[in-house]
Amino acid sequence: MSPFPRDRAGHRDGGADETVDAPSVRPYMVTGGRTRPSGDDLPIEALVECLVVPADPAAGPAVPGQNAGPGAETRSSATYSAPRLASPSAAATASLAGPESRRILELTAGCYLSVAEISAHAHLPVGVVRVLVADLAEAGAVRVHGLTPASLSDPADPRSGAAALAVLESVLNGISAL
Amino acid sequence: MAFPRSDVAAPAAAGPAVPHQGGQAPPTVVKIVVAGGFAVGKTTFIGSISDIEPLSTEAAMTEHSVGVDDAGMVSDRKTSTTVAMDFGRITLPGNLWLYLFGTPGQDRFLFMWDDLVRGAIGAVVLVDTDRLDQCFPAVDYFESRGIPFVVAVNCFEGVARHALDDVRSALAVPADVPLIYTDARSRAATKQALVTVVQTAMRRLAAGATG
Numbered sequence: 001m002s003p004f005p006r007d008r009a010g011h012r013d014g015g016a017d018e019t020v021d022a023p024s025v026r027p028y029m030v031t032g033g034r035t036r037p038s039g040d041d042l043p044i045e046a047l048v049e050c051l052v053v054p055a056d057p058a059a060g061p062a063v064p065g066q067n068a069g070p071g072a073e074t075r076s077s078a079t080y081s082a083p084r085l086a087s088p089s090a091a092a093t094a095s096l097a098g099p100e101s102r103r104i105l106e107l108t109a110g111c112y113l114s115v116a117e118i119s120a121h122a123h124l125p126v127g128v129v130r131v132l133v134a135d136l137a138e139a140g141a142v143r144v145h146g147l148t149p150a151s152l153s154d155p156a157d158p159r160s161g162a163a164a165l166a167v168l169e170s171v172l173n174g175i176s177a178l
Numbered sequence: 179m180a181f182p183r184s185d186v187a188a189p190a191a192a193g194p195a196v197p198h199q200g201g202q203a204p205p206t207v208v209k210i211v212v213a214g215g216f217a218v219g220k221t222t223f224i225g226s227i228s229d230i231e232p233l234s235t236e237a238a239m240t241e242h243s244v245g246v247d248d249a250g251m252v253s254d255r256k257t258s259t260t261v262a263m264d265f266g267r268i269t270l271p272g273n274l275w276l277y278l279f280g281t282p283g284q285d286r287f288l289f290m291w292d293d294l295v296r297g298a299i300g301a302v303v304l305v306d307t308d309r310l311d312q313c314f315p316a317v318d319y320f321e322s323r324g325i326p327f328v329v330a331v332n333c334f335e336g337v338a339r340h341a342l343d344d345v346r347s348a349l350a351v352p353a354d355v356p357l358i359y360t361d362a363r364s365r366a367a368t369k370q371a372l373v374t375v376v377q378t379a380m381r382r383l384a385a386g387a388t389g
Contacts, residue, residue, distance in 0.1 A: 045209045045277045112204055116265055120233035145204035149297030165383050171208055172376045174270030178369055
């Protein structure tokens with residue numbers, strides 16, 4: 001039974017928005033009560049790249065700051081240890097050690113995946129994924145790509161208009177060729 | 179360590195990167211937003227062309243709403259903690275990933291759109307001519323923010339029941355907003371709608387650059 005009496009799992013109104021599996025904990029329990037990443041909001045289409053190896057020790061060194069010695073070979077996703085922060089806040093440290101952060105690292109191991117896709121696959125709200133990804137990036141466990149929209153021109157940069165137009169041209173040609 | 183944007187691409191503490199997809203550079207990501215009223219066919223539209231099965235994600239919020247939703251059903255929910263948002267992805271040549279994000283279908287989630295729309299190439303507003311008023315918020319939204327958009331009249335059962343000129347005058351959209359027929363189930367029609375969005379965005383960008 002849910003520890004939260006007002007958890008929506010207990011509602012039976014059958015509305016159209018109620019089809020998503022209810023998490024067993026409040027989403028923001030996962031993030032230590034924080035609702036915003038430590039920096040700007042990550043775009044939902046920003047791509048996350050895992051820099052550590054939670055499941056496949058053969059592919060390279062594991063957590064930054066740790067040696068990928070013989071011990072790494074026995075490391076599995078279940079025993080993945082949280083990356084150490086240079087100057088961690090308590091909440092960030094707690095969220096890095098959580099199963100949700102491990103899940104994000106598993107999902108992004110070996111492929112680029114957007115914040116939105118991580119959210120869908122991990123059954124976590126976008127806002128929670130943003131916070132956790134920001135923490136992981138800060139800890140050096142993931143890298144985030146696509147923070148600047150490639151299709152928009154920056155008024156401050158006169159060359160960006162041409163660059164944006166070139167991206168749109170590639171998109172146009174790509175769609176046309178589908 | 180702070181989390182400034184410029185730091186993210188190359189964190190100093192990152193250590194050696196794991197080779198990704200044979201060391202391939204990260205894809206360039208672009209997105210197009212698909213808007214329109216409740217049950218107008220946004221997910222069908224996205225699914226007709228997406229490389230991946232359309233995914234649904236949730237945005238958490240706590241909300242008290244009692245009233246009538248857009249489907250005409252009386253709802254009496256005390257809390258609605260999730261809003262479903264469907265999306266798909268198309269891989270294009272040149273290491274380009276195009277995401278299609280469907281807007282949450284009800285007006286009361288309009289506040290979420292800023293997040294979806296930020297950085298988008300443009301938008302498709304799907305229209306069901308039987309429920310024309312449902313697309314008004316979307317049209318207003320994109321118009322007021324100067325976001326390139328295309329109005330695509332979804333022909334259910336392949337039947338166009340209204341002339342585009344009539345739809346244009348009913349929606350009061352300016353002549354520079356393209357108005358097209360589409361069929362959300364058809365890959366070819368969806369493709370055409372997306373091409374029109376990108377062309378509109380390019381025209382806008384070119385006009386901005388010269389004037």
